[in-house]
Amino acid sequence: MSADPTQVLAFETDCHLFKGCGFEGPSVWSFIFEPIATVGPVEINKPMLLAVIGSILIMGFFWLAFAKPKVVPGKTQMVAEVLYDFVRRGIGREVIGKKAEPFIPLLVSLFFFVWMLNLWALIPLAQFPVSSVIAFPAGLAIVVWVTYMTVTFKTNGFVGGIRNLCVPAGLPKPIYFILTPIEFVSNIFVRPFTLAVRLFANMFAGHVLILIFTTATWYMLGTLLGTVYATASFALTLVLTVFEMFIQALQAYVFTVLTATYLSQALEEAH
């Protein structure tokens, strides 16, 4: 058993069940990549490359669909319109209401960017959810935080903005002694953190699950009994893959809906 996980991939071992060899599960190392290339001071790694390619794919698809839109849509435009309408109506109008229109581009970009980053987990050769690298969800959470803070203070002014963030209306006075600090910490510090970590952790965990069952499939191959186990493990990998497809879309949706919710709260006039 080669003990140094920095040197070997699970697939590259000859270590199998019933051969006096322990199972090497995936670790944090599965999420850390060596640079592929260096551009100036920046070392480009796989997640970065996938993020860039993903962005190009999103823009390419929507460019094909929307650059020369027709009143009677073609197939690509129809599909893109359904997706766009889902975010615009299903998230924007549903959560924010009539004031949603200026924020629709933000919500649309967020939804499709996050979804694309998640989708990389299933795309052959890539097979890595870019959003399981905390930097990407964190960057987006910063964007969301800056946006809803700006909107809060623009809509309500400075004092009104603080009230909006810290003093929820319509409660008995003594409650505010407890609630105001909680609201302050929650709305200003916890929100962006949870927003980023929720997405990151979901994709991280999903990827780890799939990795475990894939490497286990490989590990258990070799003997007859082991092959039976391996088959079960592989079946579970397939089930988990389908489940991940669902989670990927769901997390993109959750991220966008939460952004819309924060914006909607920021747009509320002070009482």
Place this chain on the structure above:
Amino acid sequence: MMYLASTEPQSPLLPVWPEVVIGLICFGIIYFVFAKKLLPAINKALDERHAAIEGGIEKAEAAQIEAQSVLEQYKAQLAEARHEAARLRQEATEQGTAIIQEMKAEGQRQREEIIAAGHAQIEADRKAAASSLRQDVGKLATDLAGKLVGESLEDSARQSRTIDRFLDELEDGAVKAEASR
């Protein structure tokens, strides 16, 4: 193969700044393309489609209203035409009756005229016959009496007096005979 050389991995909860920056740049470009180019374009198309559909519905409604009004107009015209026809029939019947009456009256009048004319003619003929008969009978009688009595009865004055007296007596006799009958 793909692992970093360091033995201790960095915590997965600590973001690596170059990755954050790359993510933000990607997101920024996507946002820019959506906000400035693609979404305005598709929104315009959607609005146009909305307008086209609304316009189509409005057109259809207008056409329906027009059709309805035309139908009502047509029905009104039809009713009017029926009414007119009935009135014309009624009028024709009345006129027909009047004409028949008139014709009957005219026929009656003509018949009476003809009858009256016939009567007048007969009367005139009778009078002419009577006067010519009176002259002939007078002449014949005088001639006969002259021959019988040999007396010249050429004196016309006496002659005519005598004849008239005789004829009057004769007429009186005829009248009396008629009255006694």
